[in-house]
Amino acid sequence: MxxxxxxxxxxxxxxxxxxxxxxxxxxxxxxxxxxxxxxxxxxxxDVRLDKLAEMYHPKKYTxxxxxxxxxxxxxxxxxxxxxxxxxxxxxxxxxxxxxxxxxxxxxxxxxxxxxSVDPARDIETIDTELILSDIEICERRLEKAKKAMKGGDKATASEAAFVERLIAHLSEGNNARGFEVENDDEAALLADIHLLSxxxxxxxxxxxxxxxxxxxxxxxxxxxxxxxxxxxxxxxxxxxxxxxxxxxxxxxxxxxxxxxxxxxxxxxxxxxxxxxxxxxGLISFLTAGEPEVRAWTIKKGTRAPQAAGKIHSDFERGFIRAEIVAFDDLMACGSLTAAKEKGLVRSEGKEYVMKDGDVTLFRFNV
Missing domain, CATH: 3.40.50.300 (P-loop containing nucleotide triphosphate hydrolases)
Incomplete structure (x- = not known):
């Protein structure tokens, strides 16, 4: 980040x-x-990582x-x-x-x-510069879309209409964070323009x-x-x-x-x-063992295979399952072995949505 x-x-x-x-x-x-x-x-x-380090005495702390x-x-x-x-x-x-x-x-x-000190004025000053820069970017994008339309590319008509709507919004002094998109395609297009505001x-x-x-x-x-x-x-x-x-x-x-x-x-x-x-919208899952204890940052809603891919692309490509124990459960049990004996270590598949503080071991085969 x-x-x-x-x-x-x-x-x-x-x-x-x-x-x-x-x-x-x-x-x-x-x-x-x-x-x-x-x-x-x-x-x-992350105090959780400190606690894991006390438990595993790892060679590496990340x-x-x-x-x-x-x-x-x-x-x-x-x-x-x-x-x-x-x-x-x-x-x-x-x-x-x-x-x-x-x-x-x-x-x-x-x-x-x-x-003089005036936070509202200062915020407006910065916002205005970002918005003006964004308008220039949008105008160039609109010009490109219109040229494509003249060349016979009818698919760009919806893009041109979207950008015109966006320019009108920005021109009223509004930042792009407050622009309402109507569907997923518009959301993707807005993200693709990479506006500062x-x-x-x-x-x-x-x-x-x-x-x-x-x-x-x-x-x-x-x-x-x-x-x-x-x-x-x-x-x-x-x-x-x-x-x-x-x-x-x-x-x-x-x-x-x-x-x-x-x-x-x-x-x-x-x-x-x-x-x-x-x-x-970020959370962290944790990996722990004698070689290393480590925190990994992911977006909320990330599924297990994609979380595995944060460690290595092979982990995602060959994902089999994730063995997971909640951090609090692991601490309460005192060891992974004790957590397993109590049935608190779960085997999760490809649809599992990762939770903050999941202590995880990924199984994979490439």
Whole structure:
């Protein structure tokens, strides 16, 4: 999974990226500090994997990972090449979802590119640039479809009509996430156009330390971000880039203790990962043994053979069955042998839909 962190300059985007990836991207107090997108790979925290490691003492421990891409701040006119322009719109095109960092606190020490803090305006600025870029893409797609129609390809008439409808929707300032498709063919066509404003979004409202630790209700900006997210069906969460920066270099035990002292149950990164999995409809199944314990990320609704294919294509091609025990059952029994004796290890076939936390052994023959 690849998540792109976007936002206007100086909203805390690169500070947040540095904190959650420890990648050391620049975070100076001026626009365009990030000239090339910085990339950091983060392990997905999963206590289930830790428990399996205690049980199996594996030679290898492999958590699921998320790739974060820090994309330089966008400004008005980016779709027309302003600021650093289309270069960064192309970087957004490569990610699975967008983490839109929205500044939601006042500070005289940090310059805002538009001179004042206004989350609704900032969100609209970014949305507008993505939508304008999408309109250009759709217009090119429509021109291509119309040329094909003139050449006698009548099958493209429905595509042209669909794209015209989509352009009208975008031209009213609506993002592609809110565009209603009428059937599976239209859904496939929309996905094939790869629009920026169709990507799932999580709004990360960057709050001050005081607000996050006890005064979110008093923050005038966060409710507006929540309102916008709810209207769009987007994710939304409060975060404090400064606190994330403070805990970034701590050992796991120290980090847990520090967060507890602040009255926080989890770090912003943990919450962000949870929100990302939820937004994208992702779950994890687990494999365990002495050679390796590992978490594998799949879409909800994935059937056993396709899950096996995440490990190796041969597993899917030669799939026979999946031997599965629920993680909680395995922990309660204390060993796989005990779980088998109690009849808790199931043999599942090709139609089985994988569940989050399934501890799985695939049987296959190629």
């Amino acid at each position: 690849k998540l792109g962190i976007v936002g206007l300059p100086n909203v805390g985007k690169s500070t947040l990226f540095n904190a959650i990836t420890n990648a050391g991207a620049g975070a100076a107090n001026y626009p365009f500090c990030t000239i090339e997108p910085n990339v950091g790979v983060v392990a997905v925290p 958590p699921a990972t998320i790739e974060f891409v820090d994309i330089a701040g966008l400004v008005k006119g980016a779709s027309k090449g302003e600021g650093l322009g289309n270069k960064f719109l192309s970087h957004i095109r490569e990610v699975d979802a967008i983490i839109h960092v929205v500044r939601s606190f006042d500070s005289g020490d940090i310059i805002h590119v538009d001179g 169709a990507k799932p979004v999580i709004y990360a409202a960057n709050l001050s330390e005081d607000d996050l630790l006890g005064g979110i209700e008093a923050n005038a900006y966060y409710p507006r971000v929540q309102e916008i997210a709810k209207a769009e069906g987007a994710g939304c969460m409060p975060i404090c880039a400064k606190i994330e920066e403070d805990v970034a270099g701590l050992a796991p035990d120290e980090k847990k203790e520090f967060l507890a002292e602040l009255g926080l149950e989890a770090s912003g990164l943990d919450n962000l990962i949870r929100e990302s999995y939820s937004l994208l």
